[in-house]
Amino acid sequence: MSTALPAPEFKPFNLALIQLGQITADKSANLKHARSMIQKAASGEGIGEVKGKPDIIVLPECFNSPYGHVHFPVYAETIGFKHGQAYDVQSSVSESVKMLSEAAKEAGVWLLGGSIPERDASDDKLYNTATVYSPQGELVAIHRKVHLFDIDIPGKIKFKESETLTGGSTTSFFDTEFARIGLGICYDVRFPELAAISARQGCQVLIYPGAFNTTTGPLHWELLQRARAVDNQVYFSMCSPARDLTAKYHAWGHTLVMDPMGVKLIEAEDGEYILHVHIDPKAFHEARAGIPVTTQRRFDVYPDVSKGL
Numbered sequence: 076m077s078t079a080l081p082a083p084e085f086k087p088f089n090l091a092l093i094q095l096g097q098i099t100a101d102k103s104a105n106l107k108h109a110r111s112m113i114q115k116a117a118s119g120e121g122i123g124e125v126k127g128k129p130d131i132i133v134l135p136e137c138f139n140s141p142y143g144h145v146h147f148p149v150y151a152e153t154i155g156f157k158h159g160q161a162y163d164v165q166s167s168v169s170e171s172v173k174m175l176s177e178a179a180k181e182a183g184v185w186l187l188g189g190s191i192p193e194r195d196a197s198d199d200k201l202y203n204t205a206t207v208y209s210p211q212g213e214l215v216a217i218h219r220k221v222h223l224f225d226i227d228i229p230g231k232i233k234f235k236e237s238e239t240l241t242g243g244s245t246t247s248f249f250d251t252e253f254a255r256i257g258l259g260i261c262y263d264v265r266f267p268e269l270a271a272i273s274a275r276q277g278c279q280v281l282i283y284p285g286a287f288n289t290t291t292g293p294l295h296w297e298l299l300q301r302a303r304a305v306d307n308q309v310y311f312s313m314c315s316p317a318r319d320l321t322a323k324y325h326a327w328g329h330t331l332v333m334d335p336m337g338v339k340l341i342e343a344e345d346g347e348y349i350l351h352v353h354i355d356p357k358a359f360h361e362a363r364a365g366i367p368v369t370t371q372r373r374f375d376v377y378p379d380v381s382k383g384l
């Protein structure tokens with residue numbers, strides 16, 4: 076995505092993250108439940124010091140479908156969004172997009188609608204795609220998971236998103252009136268270049284819907300988020316589904332938020348939660364002034380990964 080426009084001034088805002096439970100085989104029920112949780116988050120229900128209406132609400136990865144490569148083709152919806160082109164939600168064929176747009180509009184908040192399996196009508200390829208809505212209900216950005224979750228840890232977990240999905244091929248961010256927010260999805264967090272590019276494109280906050288599991292979660296979920304926050308001096312957050320031991324894939328949960336110094340501001344356990352946190356630009360400016368790595372990089376020794384995009 077182009078960096079032509081300067082990032083908006085970073086202003087204080089309230090973030091709400093929904094660690095969604097009850098993600099079943101019934102898509103309509105999943106959408107209904109997600110909508111009611113968005114309404115609850117918008118009315119200030121949940122944990123955390125901030126009470127009252129959030130400025131942005133976030134859902135987790137794969138919020139409308141069970142998580143697994145066999146499910147993606149069954150649940151996939153065509154979105155048809157093109158960056159830089161107007162999108163008419165009313166004529167969208169995606170029931171998830173319609174619900175999320177209406178929910179954002181009725182709550183009057185920004186909504187990062189987690190991710191859903193997406194089918195591109197032009198070539199039938201499937202993607203794991205996050206969608207973002209303005210408080211007016213416009214679909215303003217999407218992010219297709221760039222790095223597919225293909226792992227094999229013998230005796231623990233084998234997962235191959237590439238059995239049915241294709242990886243996205245762009246970095247993504249969106250501008251609000253309070254921050255430029257960079258996007259990734261789950262496994263994308265393991266690739267520091269993506270977060271570095273977002274930060275150098277001016278993002279002050281990075282939010283990745285994600286669904287780590289009970290093998291990699293305890294080892295890497297918090298570590299990777301702290302690392303991405305500190306190495307880019309940004310706020311960093313991942314929003315997980317709640318753990319469901321009746322599902323085939325056991326999500327780690329533990330939705331959390333790191334500040335730019337690597338201080339964890341809030342963390343859920345593994346059940347269903349709404350988390351509220353205040354994001355203060357002061358910590359961002361202090362981190363960058365105190366440890367000025369953003370101006371000390373040696374692009375004469377190594378290349379700037381954000382150049383040439």
Ligand SMILES: NC(=O)CC(=O)C(=O)O
Binds near residue numbers: 260261263285291
């Ligand atoms: N589910 C993912 O995409 C990533 C994950 O669980 C991990 O990296 O570990």
